[in-house]
Amino acid sequence: MLIEMTASALISFNALSAHGASTEAQFVAERANEARRHLYESNALGLQKREVFEELCAVTEECRTRNWDGYGADPVLDDAYQLAYRFLEALPPGTPAPSVGAEPDGHLTLEWYRSPHHTLSVSVSPEGDLHYAALVGPNKAYGTEAFFWDVPKAILDLIHRLHAA
Amino acid sequence: MSDSFQTLPALVDELLARFITKDFWVRADESIRPDAFVPPKDHNLSVTRHGGMPEETLWKIGHSVAEMISTKRRGILYGRADITTSDVVRQSLKVEAAPLPENVNHSHITGWPKDKPTQKHIAQRLAEAAKFVAEPQMPRLGQGP
Secondary structure (H helix, E strand, C coil), X not given: CHHHHHHHHHHHHHHHHHHCCCHHHHHHHHHHHXXXXXXXXXXXXXXXXXXXXXXXXXXXXXXXXXXXXXXXXXXCCHHHXXXXXXXXXXXXXXXXXXXXXXXXXXXXXXXXXXXXXXXXXXXXXXXXXXXXXXXXCCEEEEEEEECCCCCCHHHHHHHHHHHHC | CCHHXXXXXXXXXXXXXXXXXXXXXXXXXXXXXXXXXXXXXXXXXXXXXCCCCCHHHHHHHHHHHHHCCCCCCCCCCCEEEEEEHHHHHHCCCEEEECCECCECCEEEEECCCCCHHHHHHHHHHHHHHCEEEECCCCCCCCCCC
């Protein structure tokens, strides 16, 4: 219960960080982010997340060179790795962990999967675009969102819909 | 294999193999991730038409794809994702023969839209239709060492 309350408070602080400009606001945002990091590192919420970061490293390492798939795939660049890392960091505590993959055009992918008909895939491009496609039962959704260090609402909503279905 | 075979249009329900050279393209339940069907930047997604080939020949081609991988680690063939030409046509895409010296059945799935989200959506549909066939010598994914 305490963790849940803390987590929701920290999500609110994170929203503040994007808009607060004063020194006080920055200080609060920095402390909140620090606390968030501690929360992630705790066993209660951090275990799954640590595994995803490890997976991200492993997939990136495996796909760093051209033709990593035998079909001439583009390499996964450092920019894509760093953006995917930041995206994972920006996920609110308690969000189910995705699995990591890569596409032949060099984008890293984060996938939330429940069944072939309940799935969301987000591609992280080295330019900072998040391309997503979801199947939620009979419904589909796809589009692009720019990544500005906060997980776009459209993507968060899809994650929640997927896991509520 | 005769030259004339290469230029024949793919049959409506002909099987097409996309060789799986990355374990993260197959989920634990052996369904295929859409990543495997997202086209490369030239929008020509490589597949191999079964074309009545014996399984052995098909796997040999798959191994030659895996051997092309240019990483420090040796390329591994995990299996193949089979779809039909009608799965492709249903997504308003085409199958075009693109024979290679080492694989006369090599083809491209073409006609992809330019925008990435629509490509991803189509890849999701192809992956949904695909059937994973494990490479016969490969321990089942998630159960190997």
